[in-house]
């Protein structure tokens with residue numbers, strides 16, 4: 001059996017509940033986005049991502065208000081737009097720093113990440129959330145600051161999560177052959193893409209979901225069941 005040397009984990013539905021993202025983070029960004037854009041419109045980074053959002057929607061010469069309406073619609077649709085995710089990450093920073101929320105971690109996740117790191121495995125994150133948003137989520141978690149455990153972070157600037165090429169790029173970026181990398185996710189299409197790239201896969205099916213009789217990928221209800 002090929003030894004696993006690195007673990008790449010998804011966030012939503014894998015380390016953390018879907019409900020935390022959908023019921024806490026998304027509504028916070030939705031409430032704050034219009035005022036945030038208006039008060040930070042002079043920041044080059046904000047301008048860049050507003051421009052990218054308009055470009056993605058083929059909105060030619062859109063007003064700021066039109067882009068705000070577009071972004072609010074995308075939040076409602078849970079669109080995995082790199083521009084939206086970058087702006088959401090900037091807005092969530094205030095919420096974390098003001099103590100409005102801490103990120104949810106399933107109860108066994110922190111201890112298992114510590115154990116894997118202690119065994120010499122290298123840990124990475126790959127999420128649709130922007131890299132700055134990922135770092136905030138693991139810094140301000142209910143289980144404490146987990147950022148020292150991670151060697152690197154990947155978002156959709158590396159490529160869409162359902163595309164095989166993205167996983168090839170991640171393997172290359174971390175300097176591992178894909179067969180030495182275990183990718184963990186709750187989304188079967190992401191696991192299919194990682195498998196196609198040659199990675200090992202682990203499908204997280206958190207309760208109350210049931211593991212199917214013949215799962216397409218090795219399936220687990222918690223990190224504790226995974227033996228890399």
Ligand SMILES: CSCCC(=O)C(=O)COP(=O)(O)O
Nearest residue numbers: 011012127128129133134137
């Ligand atoms: C990085 S925290 C916010 C998560 C998020 O915005 C998201 O879309 C989650 O996607 P994932 O790829 O982690 O399932």
Ligand SMILES: [Mg+2]
Nearest residue numbers: 010012013186
């Ligand atoms: Mg997920």
